[in-house]
Amino acid sequence: MRLIVAKRGGDFATVQEAVDALSEQADAVREIYIKDGEYRGRVVVNKPRVRLVGESRDGVVLVHDAHAKQLNPDGAARGTFLSFTLLTAAPDVTVENLTVRNDAGDGRLVGQAVAVYAAGDRGLWRNCRLEAHQDTLFCGPLMEKVLRDIAPYATDAEVAPFVGDCPPTRSRQAFVNCRIRGDVDFIFGPYRCWFEGCALVMNARGGWYTAANTPEAQPHGMAFRRCHLTGECEPGTAYLGRPWRRFARTAFLECEMDACVSPLGFMDWDEDRVVTPRLAEWRSVGDGADLRGRHPRQGRLTDEEARRITPAAVLAGWDPIDDTKGHTEVCALDGVNGFIERYLKDYQPYKHYWNYEDGCVLKGCADLYRATGNAACRDFVLRYMEKFVTPDGSIPNFPLDKYNIDSINCGKLLFFALDETGDARYRKAADFHVERLKTHPRCACGNFWHKEIYPEQIWLDGLYMAQPFRVEYDMRFGGKREAADVVRQFENVKRYLYVPEKGLYVHACDVARQQPWANPETGKSANFWLRSMGWYLMALADCLELMDEQLYEHWRALRDLFVEAVAGIAKWRDPESGLWYQVIDRADVEGNYIETSGSAMAVYAILKGVRLGILDSETWRADAVSAFENLTALKLKQDENGDWRLNDICKVAGLGPGAQRDGSVAYYLSEPRVADDAKGVGPWMMALAEYRRAQA
Numbered sequence: 001m002r003l004i005v006a007k008r009g010g011d012f013a014t015v016q017e018a019v020d021a022l023s024e025q026a027d028a029v030r031e032i033y034i035k036d037g038e039y040r041g042r043v044v045v046n047k048p049r050v051r052l053v054g055e056s057r058d059g060v061v062l063v064h065d066a067h068a069k070q071l072n073p074d075g076a077a078r079g080t081f082l083s084f085t086l087l088t089a090a091p092d093v094t095v096e097n098l099t100v101r102n103d104a105g106d107g108r109l110v111g112q113a114v115a116v117y118a119a120g121d122r123g124l125w126r127n128c129r130l131e132a133h134q135d136t137l138f139c140g141p142l143m144e145k146v147l148r149d150i151a152p153y154a155t156d157a158e159v160a161p162f163v164g165d166c167p168p169t170r171s172r173q174a175f176v177n178c179r180i181r182g183d184v185d186f187i188f189g190p191y192r193c194w195f196e197g198c199a200l201v202m203n204a205r206g207g208w209y210t211a212a213n214t215p216e217a218q219p220h221g222m223a224f225r226r227c228h229l230t231g232e233c234e235p236g237t238a239y240l241g242r243p244w245r246r247f248a249r250t251a252f253l254e255c256e257m258d259a260c261v262s263p264l265g266f267m268d269w270d271e272d273r274v275v276t277p278r279l280a281e282w283r284s285v286g287d288g289a290d291l292r293g294r295h296p297r298q299g300r301l302t303d304e305e306a307r308r309i310t311p312a313a314v315l316a317g318w319d320p321i322d323d324t325k326g327h328t329e330v331c332a333l334d335g336v337n338g339f340i341e342r343y344l345k346d347y348q349p350y351k352h353y354w355n356y357e358d359g360c361v362l363k364g365c366a367d368l369y370r371a372t373g374n375a376a377c378r379d380f381v382l383r384y385m386e387k388f389v390t391p392d393g394s395i396p397n398f399p400l401d402k403y404n405i406d407s408i409n410c411g412k413l414l415f416f417a418l419d420e421t422g423d424a425r426y427r428k429a430a431d432f433h434v435e436r437l438k439t440h441p442r443c444a445c446g447n448f449w450h451k452e453i454y455p456e457q458i459w460l461d462g463l464y465m466a467q468p469f470r471v472e473y474d475m476r477f478g479g480k481r482e483a484a485d486v487v488r489q490f491e492n493v494k495r496y497l498y499v500p501e502k503g504l505y506v507h508a509c510d511v512a513r514q515q516p517w518a519n520p521e522t523g524k525s526a527n528f529w530l531r532s533m534g535w536y537l538m539a540l541a542d543c544l545e546l547m548d549e550q551l552y553e554h555w556r557a558l559r560d561l562f563v564e565a566v567a568g569i570a571k572w573r574d575p576e577s578g579l580w581y582q583v584i585d586r587a588d589v590e591g592n593y594i595e596t597s598g599s600a601m602a603v604y605a606i607l608k609g610v611r612l613g614i615l616d617s618e619t620w621r622a623d624a625v626s627a628f629e630n631l632t633a634l635k636l637k638q639d640e641n642g643d644w645r646l647n648d649i650c651k652v653a654g655l656g657p658g659a660q661r662d663g664s665v666a667y668y669l670s671e672p673r674v675a676d677d678a679k680g681v682g683p684w685m686m687a688l689a690e691y692r693r694a695q696a
Contacts, residue, residue: 525655
């Protein structure tokens with residue numbers, strides 16, 4: 001059974017309505033699929049075997065603003081445990097690929113404000129963002145006052161009269177690849193909990209990551225394995241935890257700890273609730289991992305002790321982590337999963353320096369992670385970023401000896417790395433890219449030169465390389481001041497490169513009209529290369545997604561260009577496959593072929609346009625879905641060794657310099673067709689992510 005929640009056009013408009021529509025009991029899991037959007041108001045999941053899954057982790061936001069200092073109708077303060085945004089109060093509830101937030105504000109003003117109250121047994125959380133300030137995540141039984149408050153919702157969750165000095169509990173929760181943000185005691189409670197590969201992010205206020213109150217007779221409490229402890233607070237002001245009650249159990253295993261982590265590690269709560277060896281760590285790494293300054297009573301696990309702390313041991317025989325080890329499927333189409341797994345495993349940087357080709361693959365991985373929760377894709381991006389961006393935010397391998405707009409493309413993934421890790425190095429690296437663009441040469445019309453070696457030239461490629469980065473930086477950190485210049489550069493491209501009778505854009509224009517490949521009157525190149533048109537469509541789609549729609553005049557200008565360009569290229573689809581030729585309008589020329597990278601780019605842009613509501617779903621969705629399936633069936637093939645390969649990718653195409661690469665049809669068809677090139681695989685992965693979203 002599957003129900004769809006959407007702001008418009010779903011089975012239900014709110015998550016609570018969908019939960020209420022489910023029966024009290026079920027033999028099989030019921031899925032509630034939530035389309036991108038902000039859903040304000042608290043949610044109580046009181047039905048067993050329910051799976052809440054978001055369209056995208058960052059796009060689906062369940063948010064509420066209750067807090068402890070609010071007054072109930074009877075005049076009493078609401079308190080911590082009635083401030084939740086999401087309460088899971090039944091067994092076997094899975095939540096994945098979405099954000100749960102309490103936006104009541106700073107705890108110094110509003111007190112505790114819980115995002116998630118996890119009360120049921122066998123709760124599984126995958127690829128979620130849980131965000132608040134004080135007391136973000138509580139894992140423990142329901143209290144009588146909570147039961148009264150959520151009536152008439154019946155529940156099978158554990159109940160306790162008071163959750164401070166709690167009797168032994170039987171319920172368990174597991175968190176996999178989640179990002180949990182807060183400040184004071186923001187992960188707390190008595191339940192047995194396992195955290196695998198999570199990012200724990202301390203707000204600027206500082207505080208304690210954990211506050212367990214494990215019952216005395218309970219052998220395990222909270223365990224964190226291979227998690228990243230980071231934050232925005234001053235160095236040394238984030239503590240591993242403090243014991244909410246005397247018998248608290250918390251273990252950190254093979255975790256990475258940034259400099260924000262206090263050298264003391266764990267901290268006493270008061271004279272009665274003090275650190276004991278039940279609060280322990282093993283094989284910590286990072287700037288905050290030095291054990292020499294740790295609390296003298298804190299546990300330092302031996303290898304043998306640490307090996308006994310397993311998911312099955314902590315969770316009393318339940319091991320959802322083992323169940324997720326093989327959870328790498330991103331698509332049921334033949335060969336897709338095997339190809340992605342092999343490709344990422346074998347991938348080597350395209351060049352030894354910061355380059356746009358790697359950026360294509362990284363963007364594809366980030367999109368797939370957001371669409372599917374595939375942790376291998378996220379980890380691929382973060383490993384790359386950590387390798388190329390130093391802790392001080394510099395990029396030693398950035399090509400400073402040339403001004404090449406392509407060099408900006410990889411910078412788009414700095415925002416992803418910043419969101420996933422909270423590491424300030426990535427903000428600094430993004431700032432560097434902005435400073436680099438400030439000095440990038442421009443044509444008289446205001447557009448960036450494509451490269452220093454291509455003066456006074458505007459290429460379609462360059463819009464994709466730089467403009468989405470500029471928009472995202474501007475929306476996050478720049479005060480939304482660059483939108484007019486971004487739009488102006490797109491409008492200049494229409495002015496100089498568009499051919500109305502074809503509905504297409506040529507590859508490039510030499511506004512100085514000096515290059516041999518340029519028309520002496522217009523400066524335009526002669527033909528319509530598919531991948532250049534693909535870059536243009538992706539640039540528009542990405543900027544539209546990133547730009548605040550409140551900047552309506554600018555957003556609408558990009559929308560109109562996008563709709564026009566999609567309609568233009570659609571006229572040239574191959575009628576059988578729904579895909580496009582290397583030279584778009586010359587299917588009649590011998591040797592022309594359905595090219596993979598540009599077709600993937602066009603499909604990606606169209607599917608994204610449908611998802612954003614810019615393109616009509618009934619008109620565009622089915623054909624674009626079919627086109628992606630055809631592209632994959634035609635181009636993803638096994639080689640003689642049985643390995644899946646993505647074929648028919650144009651290796652490279654350009655114009656000049658000088659008399660080289662003349663832009664003729666013959667030239668574009670002479671460039672090699674290769675397999676597995678990053679410029680094809682990356683956009684195909686992006687298209688795959690949009691395809692997966694479109695299947696909902």
